[in-house]
Amino acid sequence: MPKSTTHWALTLVALGSLQASAIEIEEGKLSLNGFASWAYGTSDNNDFHIAQHSGHFDSGEFGLALTDRLSDRAVVAAQLRFAAEDGGLFLDWAFGEWRFSDPIRLRIGVIKHPFGIFGEVANIGTLRPFFLFPSGAYGLTDVSGSGVQGASIGGTLPSAGGWEMSYDLYGGALELRVQDVLDKVVDPAALRPGGTLPIETEKTKYIVGTRLVIATPVEGLEARLSGYGSPIRQTEPERLVVGPSLQYTGERFSARAEYFFAYEANYHRAHTAYLEAAYFLTPHFQVGGRAEIYRLIFLQKPVDSPLFEHREIAATFNYWFDPNLVAKLSFHAVDGNRFAQPILIDDAILNGTLKRRTLASILGMQFSF
Amino acid sequence: MIGLQLIATLLLAGATPANAAPFYVVVNEANSISSLSYDELSDFFLKKSSRWNDGGLVEPVDQRESTPVREIFTRNVHRKSAAAVRAFWQLRIFSGRDIPPPEKTSDAEVIAYVRNNPNAIGYVSAAVSMAGVKVVAVHP
Numbered sequence: 001m002p003k004s005t006t007h008w009a010l011t012l013v014a015l016g017s018l019q020a021s022a023i024e025i026e027e028g029k030l031s032l033n034g035f036a037s038w039a040y041g042t043s044d045n046n047d048f049h050i051a052q053h054s055g056h057f058d059s060g061e062f063g064l065a066l067t068d069r070l071s072d073r074a075v076v077a078a079q080l081r082f083a084a085e086d087g088g089l090f091l092d093w094a095f096g097e098w099r100f101s102d103p104i105r106l107r108i109g110v111i112k113h114p115f116g117i118f119g120e121v122a123n124i125g126t127l128r129p130f131f132l133f134p135s136g137a138y139g140l141t142d143v144s145g146s147g148v149q150g151a152s153i154g155g156t157l158p159s160a161g162g163w164e165m166s167y168d169l170y171g172g173a174l175e176l177r178v179q180d181v182l183d184k185v186v187d188p189a190a191l192r193p194g195g196t197l198p199i200e201t202e203k204t205k206y207i208v209g210t211r212l213v214i215a216t217p218v219e220g221l222e223a224r225l226s227g228y229g230s231p232i233r234q235t236e237p238e239r240l241v242v243g244p245s246l247q248y249t250g251e252r253f254s255a256r257a258e259y260f261f262a263y264e265a266n267y268h269r270a271h272t273a274y275l276e277a278a279y280f281l282t283p284h285f286q287v288g289g290r291a292e293i294y295r296l297i298f299l300q301k302p303v304d305s306p307l308f309e310h311r312e313i314a315a316t317f318n319y320w321f322d323p324n325l326v327a328k329l330s331f332h333a334v335d336g337n338r339f340a341q342p343i344l345i346d347d348a349i350l351n352g353t354l355k356r357r358t359l360a361s362i363l364g365m366q367f368s369f
Numbered sequence: 370m371i372g373l374q375l376i377a378t379l380l381l382a383g384a385t386p387a388n389a390a391p392f393y394v395v396v397n398e399a400n401s402i403s404s405l406s407y408d409e410l411s412d413f414f415l416k417k418s419s420r421w422n423d424g425g426l427v428e429p430v431d432q433r434e435s436t437p438v439r440e441i442f443t444r445n446v447h448r449k450s451a452a453a454v455r456a457f458w459q460l461r462i463f464s465g466r467d468i469p470p471p472e473k474t475s476d477a478e479v480i481a482y483v484r485n486n487p488n489a490i491g492y493v494s495a496a497v498s499m500a501g502v503k504v505v506a507v508h509p
Contacts, residue, residue, distance in 0.1 A: 031468040067468050072426040077465040093465050102419055112464055120464035127459055156417050159408070164417075219448060251450045323455050368459060 029069045036062040037125045039328075039364025046340040048332060049132055049139075051360030053342070058085050059364070063092065063123060073099045079112075081123060086199075092123070093147060103155035111152055113145040114168035114211040115226045116258055117245050125366025129254070129278035129288035130316050131328040132362065135339040136260070136272025136294035140199055143241055143262050143272065145174040148207075162217025173205045174228065181307040181338060182268060184349060186298055195346030204239055206230055220249045226260075238265040252280040270296045278316070286318040294338055306356045309336035325367040334358040391441050392494055395480065395502040397487045404506040410446045413490055415457065416467050421488060429470040430482045430491040438476075438494035445509075 038060040041051030050059040063081035070076060078094040095109030112120035121127050122138045138144050150172015157165045179197050183190055209228025216222060227242035243260030259273040271294070278288030294310035316330040334340045340358040341348070348354040394410065396402055402421065405413075412418035414429045421427055432439040434451060443451050458469045473479045476493035483489040484501035 031462070033462050033468075035463065065463060065465065067462070067465065069468075079463070079465065095465065099419070102417065114464075121460060124459060124463045127456060127463075159412070159417075220453065249453060249456065251452065323452055368463070 031067045033065045033067075033369060034063060035065075035124050035126070035366070035368040036060070037123075037131070037364060037366040039131055039362050041360065041362040041364075043340075043358050043360040045355050046334075046337065046342050046358040048334055048340040048358050048360040049135070049362075051332070051362050060084065061086070061123065075099070090146075101155070103157050104153060105155050106151065106153055108151045109149075111148050111150075111170065113148050113174065114152070114154070114170060114209070115144045115228070116211075116224065116243070116260070117247055117256055119144045119211075119226070124368055125328075125364075126324055126326055126368045129276065129286060129318060129328075130290060130314065131330050131364045131366065132332075134258070134272075134274040134276070134290070134292050135310060135312070136270075136274065136292060137243075137258055139339055140177055140179040141262070141270065141272070141294075142176050142178050142202065142204075142239075142264070143260050143270070145176045145204075147175045148209075149173045149175070159215075164215040166213045168211045169208075170210070170228075171206075171208045173203050174207045174209075176202045176204065178202055181296070181305075181341075182298060184345065185303055185305040185307050186300070188349075191346040191350055193347055193350070194344060196343060197341060197345050204230060204236060207239070218248075222247055237267055239263065254278050266299060268296055268298050270294065278318075284320050286316075286320060288316040288318070290314045290316075294336075296338065306337040306354065307341070308338060310338040310340070311335040324369055325365070327363075327365045329363045330361065332358075332360040332362070334360065391445070392438050392492045394490065394492050394505045394507050395483050395499065396490050396505055397483055398501055398503050399487050400490075400503060402505055404508065407446045407448075407507065407509045410507060411448075414442075414470060415447065415454075416461075416470070425488040428486050428489045430479055430486075430489055431470045431472045432476075432479060432492070433472050433474050436474075436494075438492065441494075442492050 039050055040057055042055045043051040043053050045053060047053060050056050061081060061083035063079055065079040067075065067077040075097040079092040081090045081092050082088065091110060093110050093112045095107045095111050097105055097107045099105045114120060116137055118128065118133050118138050122133050125131060148170050150170060152168055152170035154168035155166065178200055180200060181197065207228050207230050211224060211226040214223045224245040229240040230238055241260060241262045243258060245258040247256045248254060255277040257275045262270040274290060274292035276288060276290035278286055280286045292312045296308035312332055312334045314330055314332040316328055318326050318328045320326045335357055337354060337356060394405065413427050414431065419427050440451060443449060443454055447454055461467045473482060476495060476497045479491040479493050480497055480502055483491045
């Protein structure tokens with residue numbers, strides 16, 4: 001076992017034995033919270049996220065969020081995340097907030113992308129049943145961003161009759177972490193022996209976006225509408241991403257469904273959707289299932305490739321030691337290569353040995369405090 | 370002494386409406402508020418509403434999640450399970466939106482916090498010494 005893996009495993013065990021609660025200083029004016037995850041993943045074929053054909057142990061990450069209330073109206077917050085495998089230390093968000101009123105809060109800085117259900121909390125495993133988030137919406141695509149550098153206005157409007165609405169309006173530059181499979185398909189001349197599919201960080205400038213969240217009188221049921229685009233000044237091709245989300249969280253049963261449409265002028269469009277449900281059989285033992293689909297379409301000419309498709313059925317079996325500490329065992333049956341590929345993908349394409357189907361399993365632990 | 374406590378308890382019980390909640394909501398003695406609905410209470414404790422009528426910042430103080438009164442308060446006022454409220458705060462914390470109210474381990478600590486903070490609001494399970502705080506009538 002590599003040293004880093006041992007370190008992560010020991011850290012998780014040690015932290016897991018602690019009381020899971022935030023650290024409060026000055027009567028709650030300063031708060032320190034954290035989260036972490038680690039998992040082992042394996043697959044029978046392609047690499048699917050941390051489930052790799054050769055077996056994978058090095059997926060640990062740890063983050064700390066700090067929030068300080070400077071005054072009645074001023075708040076500053078930052079979150080740092082360390083993920084050795086992804087490249088080290090990340091500044092997830094760091095912003096200052098001025099609270100004009102409950103419906104109007106202004107933020108300036110680096111803010112998490114207010115998008116869909118998990119856009120802002122994709123790294124917090126204790127907020128979802130599966131170890132992995134849905135790939136099409138929150139994975140390495142140009143749908144959900146990792147952060148917005150700019151400003152936002154948001155807040156909660158007064159509730160009435162059990163209905164409640166909150167909103168975010170934001171603008172700036174959106175950072176996206178993507179794996180661009182299009183070139184592998186439409187530009188075969190670029191393929192070379194030993195070639196891989198690197199993770200790239202892209203920045204889309206001058207985007208404007210919004211997210212509306214409507215809580216219904218049915219306890220736990222809420223709907224969301226998210227979208228952003230680049231309508232003001234295009235330094236890059238015009239982009240638009242939009243989609244609805246529906247979520248129900250009850251005491252034992254929870255369910256989510258989301259659909260997103262992404263479009264980049266003269267380049268591609270994509271559709272992605274998933275449905276997942278989970279149920280607590282006992283206060284500790286939870287089972288869940290998810291179906292997901294993703295489809296990429298190249299706009300310049302009709303091209304078909306398994307690299308443009310993803311269809312997945314997954315099941316998870318979770319044991320919640322505590323609401324903030326969970327062990328998860330999940331199985332994923334994947335058809336398509338949009339998110340499941342061999343490491344040496346160019347070789348597989350050139351040799352015609354790319355396999356569409358992948359079975360992956362992941363055993364891991366996630367916690368937050 | 371026991372007699373005085375009993376009298377105080379009865380007086381406090383009389384101060385709450387007929388459909389009184391199974392807990393006492395307390396604010397600082399200087400606060401002019403006299404009654405609150407469950408919805409208003411919920412908005413204060415979930416920080417969806419953050420200002421008193423005079424513009425002061427509402428400073429809610431919670432009880433530890435393991436206490437029975439927290440469970441009763443959560444069920445009655447938020448109409449949610451403890452798990453749902455926990456998930457609500459996780460979402461708020463890790464999206465950088467807000468942090469939950471400070472938690473106290475006993476009624477006496479809640480009373481002391483409210484006594485020392487003019488804008489504070491808390492809840493307690495029993496009629497402990499209420500010096501420096503005021504019990505607010507609550508209604509569904």
